[in-house]
Amino acid sequence: MTKLYNDPARFTEDMLVGFLDANARYVAGVPGGVVRAHKTAPGKVAVVIGGGSGHYPAFCGTVGPGFADGAVVGNIFTSPSAEEAASVARAAHGDAGVLLTTGNYAGDVMNFGLAVSQLRSEGIEAHYFAVTDDVASAPKGEETKRRGIAGDFTVFKCASAAAEDGLDLAGVIRVADAANAATRTLGVAFDGCTMPGADHPLFTVPEGHMGLGLGIHGEPGVADEPMPSAADLAQTLVDGVLADFPEATSKRIAVILNGLGRTKYEELFVVWGTAAQLLRERGFEIVEPEVGELVTSLDMSGCSLTIMWLDEELEKYWTAPADTPAYRKGTAAAASVGERRTDAADDAVAESPVLSELSDEDGRRSGRFIARAIGAMADMLAVAEDELGRIDAVAGDGDHGRGMVKGSSAARAAAEQAASDGGGAGSVLNAAGKAWAAKAGGTSGVLWGALLSALGARLGDTGRLESATVVAGVQDGYNALTELGGASPGDKTMLDALLPFVKDLERQVYNGAKLRDAWRAAAQVATDAAGATADLRPKVGRARPLAERSIGTPDAGATSLAMCAITVAETFTQSEEGDK
Helix, strand or coil, X not given: CCCCCCCHHHHHHHHHHXXXXXXXXXXXXXXXXXXXXXXXXXXXXXXXEEEEECCCCCCHHHECCCCECEEEEEEECCCCCHHHHHHHHHHHCCCCCEEEEEECCHHHHHHHHHHHHHHHHCCCCEEEEEECCECCCCCCCCHHHCCCCCHHHHHHHHHHHHHHCCCCHHHHHHHHHHHHHCEEEEEEEEECCCCCCCCCCCCCCCCCEEEECCCCCCCCCCEEEECCCHHHHHHHHHHHHHHCCCCCCCCEEEEEXXXXXXXXXXXXXXXXXXXXXXXXXXXXXXXXXXXXXXXXXXXXXXXXXXXXXXXXXXXXXXXXXXXXXXXEECCCCCCCCCCECCCHHHHHCCCCCCHHHCCCHHHHHHHHHHXXXXXXXXXXXXXXXXXXXXXXXCCCCCCHHXXXXXXXXXXXXXXXXXXXXXCCHHHHHHHHHHHHHHHHCHHHHHHHHHHHHHHHHHHCCCCCCCHHHHHHHHHHHHHHHHHHHCCCCCCCCCHHHHHHHHHHHHHHHHCCCCXXXXXXXXXXXXXXXXXXXXHCCCCCCCCHHHHHHXXXXXXXXXXXXXXXXXXXXXXXCCCCCCCC
């Protein structure tokens, strides 16, 4: 159990304070994460890694010469926001472009992809790459659907070393792609991890068993098997990884036996003794293996085996020197180093407009109403946090409730500030959307951010809330989510509640209902639709590998969206807004 914390909701922020102080010679803090203490040298591509926290030493522990130039640090097991990813990349960037790379999780893919678009609009050459090494999360032939787990480390290491070696951005991307194509991982869990402040683990493994095919965000394995001896476990891991890449011709391999947080080094060495023997018996030459904790999952009990088949270039970069807070290899003294940063946060700064100049009195009144509605949503979600987390933990990582609370709380503060500054409906929604995405992170964070921002763009900052315009704005939000997330109705996501809501709201308004009445009726339709997701199998996201476990439980995202729609309907009844 994770026992040491102050406020569980600020665990990541408090962790970063200590990490930055202890490692000031390596790193400096910026909004959204950390960068090297020295600026990126001229001509060097910056490599920015990241994802949710809870995986130390990945990801911030590997920022330094020979490895990453920056790490974006999200909440525990939650993707950082696009704004945070862009902030760190902006600070890490020198003059030769930046590669952003994460494991292949929907929230990371969406947020880092949006960050790349933002950076390119600012004139920074940027590219995103997702690691897909987990053989248990999708079958052969569907490698692009696989998660990134401990194989993140081999890909990040080789890409970073290529950048240190002076390759241009296209060359660094090519090395990352080659390392990913050559990397496979299989993991097992003996017991689940516990989030700070929680009194129970995210999942449990039956007594005398292990979960085969775990994730690193608190997800259980895809199957439970009897607990083996160390030798039998080594056999399972070796056979499982080698079976997925039989066409490999190289006999030189990089290998990681990774502990997930509670399986200690002595136990790992016992497993490694057999694993190394098995690999050598099959003709492999092991090049500088790593046995220890590199990509953890808080206090999860378990381990994983990663193999990267080496060619001459990948071996060069796998064995290249690195000097970071948590990982050192050889001597990185020869690495090119820029000047020492004076105020790293200055490198990540962004500009803002004067809101009162954009709105009229009707728009400002609408902005105040929207701020109240978002505040009511935040209050409701704080009460519902545990239940939403319980629903999400059935086949996911159990963080949905906490993410929604953090996102809505930040959105409330941003909306109230924007309304106080004279912002109209559009500006208030845009501010709330950015704050929600920034603080919630993850898939739900970026989707709620996109939904609110799309609605705000349609409503604008002048005039009253017109029914037809609100309907069009909600439709815009739905379209933004389908384009951004790649999901469709029936995939067991929030779309399964949002689409019925949009259709019924449009029908009600078309038939002459006042906005408040139309919204109330549509919110009930969304609630019914959210409940019906219990019969669906998830087809995207972290729940997909555990689809069978999800049947019988409604989708957490659809449930929370319906709850928010109901709360806004209640806010309408207390206001003059929506009477047209």
